[in-house]
Amino acid sequence: MTSGPKQSGQQHWEEMAATGLTDLSIPVWRRFCDELHQSILRDWTGGRHFASSLKTDLFDEAVGEGLFGWLSAVSDRVEGIDVSSGIVAQAAQRHPGLIVRQADVRRLTDHPTDSFDLIVSNSTLDHFEGKQDLPVALSELSRTLRPGGVLFVTLDNPRNPVVFLRNRLTRPWMGSSTLTPYFMGHTLPLAELSRRLTACGLQVERTGYLMHVPRLLFLHACRLVSADSWAGSALLRTMHACEWGNCLPTRCWTGHFSAVLARKPIR
Numbered sequence: 656m657t658s659g660p661k662q663s664g665q666q667h668w669e670e671m672a673a674t675g676l677t678d679l680s681i682p683v684w685r686r687f688c689d690e691l692h693q694s695i696l697r698d699w700t701g702g703r704h705f706a707s708s709l710k711t712d713l714f715d716e717a718v719g720e721g722l723f724g725w726l727s728a729v730s731d732r733v734e735g736i737d738v739s740s741g742i743v744a745q746a747a748q749r750h751p752g753l754i755v756r757q758a759d760v761r762r763l764t765d766h767p768t769d770s771f772d773l774i775v776s777n778s779t780l781d782h783f784e785g786k787q788d789l790p791v792a793l794s795e796l797s798r799t800l801r802p803g804g805v806l807f808v809t810l811d812n813p814r815n816p817v818v819f820l821r822n823r824l825t826r827p828w829m830g831s832s833t834l835t836p837y838f839m840g841h842t843l844p845l846a847e848l849s850r851r852l853t854a855c856g857l858q859v860e861r862t863g864y865l866m867h868v869p870r871l872l873f874l875h876a877c878r879l880v881s882a883d884s885w886a887g888s889a890l891l892r893t894m895h896a897c898e899w900g901n902c903l904p905t906r907c908w909t910g911h912f913s914a915v916l917a918r919k920p921i922r
């Protein structure tokens with residue numbers, strides 16, 4: 656087992672896996688998150704096929720379909736890591752073809768340099784206690800990316816007023832609260848994320864914002880409907896329609912996540 660520099664972070668996710676995941680498995684919301692991420696990944700990676708891919712946490716795969724279906728369609732080999740053994744176990748049970756490993760994304764000691772052609776890190780790196788951990792994780796992901804490979808990273812967008820307020824009201828040392836069911840850590844604005852990736856030797860190819868739907872409102876609405884119902888389908892369509900917010904100049908404030916696709920140059 657690879658343990659993280661701060662054991663309390665891992666302990667929090669182990670407790671979440673043991674007690675809290677059922678409450679977070681909201682089928683309509685999960686389907687929306689999965690479809691949204693697949694859509695931007697499909698668009699940004701442009702139909703490319705990958706020999707080996709890595710997903711940096713297995714939360715989505717533990718509570719729903721996650722991105723495994725898309726990743727396995729575009730990659731010969733798909734590996735997923737998570738710091739929590741409970742989340743790893745639940746993801747492995749749902750997705751028998753997924754290669755899983757308990758590991759800390761800040762310290763990929765079992766992963767050699769130049770291992771992956773695609774790395775997908777959707778909102779894993781914004782859950783760390785220490786401010787210095789995010790750049791450390793970016794540098795680990797850059798190291799394990801093969802030359803020519805691409806890294807897709809999303810982080811909570813601190814320019815979104817809801818994220819801004821939540822991060823002010825729930826400090827890292829407070830852990831989870833009624834505003835967030837789980838631990839929220841430090842994040843970076845899009846420009847700073849791009850700058851850090853460039854400093855790691857990667858070339859930033861695409862940047863943007865995603866999830867423009869008013870998140871808290873729709874997250875709760877999703878609890879009230881079943882995924883297979885007419886209301887569930889209508890809600891899903893409405894949430895996808897909100898992504899038109901990405902065409903507006905206000906996108907840097909409405910997007911819940913900032914996203915970057917960066918390539919490791921061929922030496």
Ligand SMILES: C[S@@+](CC[C@H](N)C(=O)[O-])C[C@H]1O[C@@H](n2cnc3c(N)ncnc32)[C@H](O)[C@@H]1O
Nearest residue numbers: 668712713714737738739759760777778779782
């Ligand atoms: C709240 S989930 C959110 C991520 C999810 N992909 C999403 O988009 O909603 C955070 C996940 O990151 C995992 N995690 C937290 N710290 C980690 C670390 N240092 N290394 C790997 N996984 C970590 C947690 O166990 C959890 O599964």
